[in-house]
Amino acid sequence: MYNISLITGDGIGPELSESAISVLNTIHDKLDLKFEITTLSAGDQALSETGKALPDETVESIKQSDACMKAPVGESAADVIVVLRRMLDLYANIRPAKSYPHMPALRDDIDMVIVRENTEDLYIGKEFSLGDSSVALRIISEAASKRIAKYAFETAKQRDSMRKVTCVHKSNVMRITDGMFAKACADVSKDYPDITFEEMYVDACAMNLIRQPEQFDVVVTTNLFGDILSDESSQVVGGLGMAPAANIGDNFALFEPVHGAAFDIAGQNIANPSSFLLSMKMMLDWLGNKHNDSKCIEVGQKLESTIFNLVKTGVKTKDIGGDKSTSEFTKQITDNL
Amino acid sequence: MYNISLITGDGIGPELSESAISVLNTIHDKLDLKFEITTLSAGDQALSETGKALPDETVESIKQSDACMKAPVGESAADVIVVLRRMLDLYANIRPAKSYPHMPALRDDIDMVIVRENTEDLYIGKEFSLGDSSVALRIISEAASKRIAKYAFETAKQRDSMRKVTCVHKSNVMRITDGMFAKACADVSKDYPDITFEEMYVDACAMNLIRQPEQFDVVVTTNLFGDILSDESSQVVGGLGMAPAANIGDNFALFEPVHGAAFDIAGQNIANPSSFLLSMKMMLDWLGNKHNDSKCIEVGQKLESTIFNLVKTGVKTKDIGGDKSTSEFTKQITDNL
Numbered sequence: 001m002y003n004i005s006l007i008t009g010d011g012i013g014p015e016l017s018e019s020a021i022s023v024l025n026t027i028h029d030k031l032d033l034k035f036e037i038t039t040l041s042a043g044d045q046a047l048s049e050t051g052k053a054l055p056d057e058t059v060e061s062i063k064q065s066d067a068c069m070k071a072p073v074g075e076s077a078a079d080v081i082v083v084l085r086r087m088l089d090l091y092a093n094i095r096p097a098k099s100y101p102h103m104p105a106l107r108d109d110i111d112m113v114i115v116r117e118n119t120e121d122l123y124i125g126k127e128f129s130l131g132d133s134s135v136a137l138r139i140i141s142e143a144a145s146k147r148i149a150k151y152a153f154e155t156a157k158q159r160d161s162m163r164k165v166t167c168v169h170k171s172n173v174m175r176i177t178d179g180m181f182a183k184a185c186a187d188v189s190k191d192y193p194d195i196t197f198e199e200m201y202v203d204a205c206a207m208n209l210i211r212q213p214e215q216f217d218v219v220v221t222t223n224l225f226g227d228i229l230s231d232e233s234s235q236v237v238g239g240l241g242m243a244p245a246a247n248i249g250d251n252f253a254l255f256e257p258v259h260g261a262a263f264d265i266a267g268q269n270i271a272n273p274s275s276f277l278l279s280m281k282m283m284l285d286w287l288g289n290k291h292n293d294s295k296c297i298e299v300g301q302k303l304e305s306t307i308f309n310l311v312k313t314g315v316k317t318k319d320i321g322g323d324k325s326t327s328e329f330t331k332q333i334t335d336n337l
Numbered sequence: 338m339y340n341i342s343l344i345t346g347d348g349i350g351p352e353l354s355e356s357a358i359s360v361l362n363t364i365h366d367k368l369d370l371k372f373e374i375t376t377l378s379a380g381d382q383a384l385s386e387t388g389k390a391l392p393d394e395t396v397e398s399i400k401q402s403d404a405c406m407k408a409p410v411g412e413s414a415a416d417v418i419v420v421l422r423r424m425l426d427l428y429a430n431i432r433p434a435k436s437y438p439h440m441p442a443l444r445d446d447i448d449m450v451i452v453r454e455n456t457e458d459l460y461i462g463k464e465f466s467l468g469d470s471s472v473a474l475r476i477i478s479e480a481a482s483k484r485i486a487k488y489a490f491e492t493a494k495q496r497d498s499m500r501k502v503t504c505v506h507k508s509n510v511m512r513i514t515d516g517m518f519a520k521a522c523a524d525v526s527k528d529y530p531d532i533t534f535e536e537m538y539v540d541a542c543a544m545n546l547i548r549q550p551e552q553f554d555v556v557v558t559t560n561l562f563g564d565i566l567s568d569e570s571s572q573v574v575g576g577l578g579m580a581p582a583a584n585i586g587d588n589f590a591l592f593e594p595v596h597g598a599a600f601d602i603a604g605q606n607i608a609n610p611s612s613f614l615l616s617m618k619m620m621l622d623w624l625g626n627k628h629n630d631s632k633c634i635e636v637g638q639k640l641e642s643t644i645f646n647l648v649k650t651g652v653k654t655k656d657i658g659g660d661k662s663t664s665e666f667t668k669q670i671t672d673n674l
């Protein structure tokens with residue numbers, strides 16, 4: 001029995017959460033993998049109701065759970081997710097980008113993953129105004145850089161792919177901070193002689209993600225560059241409809257879609273739950289590995305293939321050219337699990 | 338008579354410079370617009386020969402010229418271009434991205450320009466190491482933000498387009514620095530009631546540049562985001578083969594291609610000079626406006642249309658699917674001017 005904390009979020013968050021709950025309950029009932037779900041509040045609504053975007057009870061419940069799923073949050077997103085990433089030391093933000101059949105990717109042979117450092121860089125929130133000027137501190141540490149580099153190489157080692165790690169930075173301009181990051185990655189690469197290591201400036205990477213996305217395997221980069229490049233790479237493989245993310249630490253992990261709260265389509269039962277459900281698949285993998293529970297991994301694979309088979313046969317939501325509502329698409333998944 | 342200083346650069350720089358000189362000489366001879374060209378050294382070669390990537394004589398010559406053209410520079414690029422931008426207060430980095438016929442753009446109706454703040458942000462070079470950590474200062478000032486915002490709105494006003502300015506930032510995370518930038522842009526927008534103003538987070542922009550690039554007109558952003566997004570947008574319209582840039586200040590301007598020194602193809606007479614020559618077209622525009630010299634503007638238009646007509650009829654370099662060498666392509670241009 002796994003205890004899953006679920007932040008239901010804002011905008012389309014509650015609809016996606018309903019979809020996720022229904023899928024988890026189906027897994028519980030049909031596939032004999034047991035879950036207990038605790039829904040939690042955080043985000044714009046929590047802020048207006050309790051004065052806090054991230055209420056203490058929410059944090060406490062998350063800490064007591066085995067893993068957290070977080071639906072998208074609105075304007076107060078940073079107060080929820082950036083805080084949680086740092087508080088729970090979820091240092092690796094994992095964002096796969098893969099061409100799936102029947103999705104409008106720029107090419108059909110893309111299979112990469114961005115490993116984004118998730119605890120420092122300009123996200124530490126140290127900013128000051130000095131009269132008419134303002135300054136933000138960009139912090140890069142050797143320890144965090146080595147830790148994420150190691151995560152990236154381990155990821156490359158486990159993937160069934162070209163075994164390459166591309167370290168993306170801007171050390172020609174930020175010689176000390178990105179110099180430190182690049183050196184940490186290069187140092188760690190020595191422990192992985194079978195894995196190709198390359199470096200690329202962030203501007204060149206933004207270009208190459210369009211020019212030859214199939215040449216990337218694992219990309220490791222600092223927090224803000226990872227933010228930008230992962231949104232870009234999601235679009236390279238056809239959009240945020242199928243873009244999951246995992247925030248992983250040594251002892252805990254949190255799973256969320258890359259996309260936001262999409263207030264413009266909220267409450268209409270048309271949002272695509274796939275990104276959130278693919279992040280559930282990442283959770284099942286993580287739980288399986290952590291608890292040595294092969295059942296979790298199997299169920300995760302089943303969930304993923306169910307989603308793809310549906311999409312492949314044209315059973316899909318409006319954003320990717322289908323006509324299914326959120327709940328209809330979810331029901332197709334639960335029926336097919 | 339205009340005095341043009343020309344940094345010949347590294348890698349493919351000298352070949353592109355030869356092409357540029359030949360075109361300027363042809364304009365001088367055939368079109369009766371007079372130029373004197375002073376070639377200057379800066380970059381890797383200057384560094385190894387003189388110990389300085391940007392020799393003092395080069396700076397002095399640039400200052401005495403009417404405008405500067407800079408071919409790409411190698412590993413020491415930052416020591417040349419970032420220093421020149423700040424030293425000469427070339428605060429606006431203008432990077433158009435346009436779908437041209439017969440270029441592999443993602444769509445054929447893209448016509449945007451990125452107006453990148455060019456003097457501050459993480460480019461100020463204030464970095465420190467603190468034991469195992471390092472810190473870079475990201476400086477944003479209200480004055481520089483307002484100045485670039487004004488430039489962006491003036492650009493939108495003069496363009497024959499949808500009259501929209503999109504301010505790109507990450508104020509949900511960098512509340513103070515990007516908050517200041519966003520507010521400066523919003524404040525300036527009030528002076529331009531006829532121009533639509535919108536804001537977009539940088540991650541969303543990286544995505545939307547692929548998803549709906551035709552919806553952008555003028556994008557205004559901070560230095561590093563502008564670096565990343567302009568390389569991306571060049572690729573969105575088919576690559577760096579046709580991507581010029583202008584670094585513009587109140588009294589002086591410097592023109593360069595967006596691409597780098599491309600050492601891998603240097604010395605082979607295969608580089609595409611179009612980006613550099615289109616930056617010459619931007620120079621002709623700038624000179625024409627500054628000196629109220631309509632001849633410059635006419636010649637610039639002629640240069641641009643000559644390049645496009647050649648590309649359209651398949652007369653092009655290898656990188657964009659043709660078979661012409663750098664010198665052959667240049668000769669076609671000079672013959673047709």
Ligand SMILES: CC(C)[C@H](C(=O)O)[C@@H](O)C(=O)O
Nearest residue numbers: 077078081082227509510540
């Ligand atoms: C909401 C925002 C703070 C967040 C980030 O920048 O990390 C989001 O864009 C993401 O990528 O998860």
Ligand SMILES: CC(C)[C@H](C(=O)O)[C@@H](O)C(=O)O
Nearest residue numbers: 172173203414415418419564
């Ligand atoms: C060479 C480098 C310092 C430069 C920059 O980052 O500004 C380049 O990428 C550019 O965009 O002109």
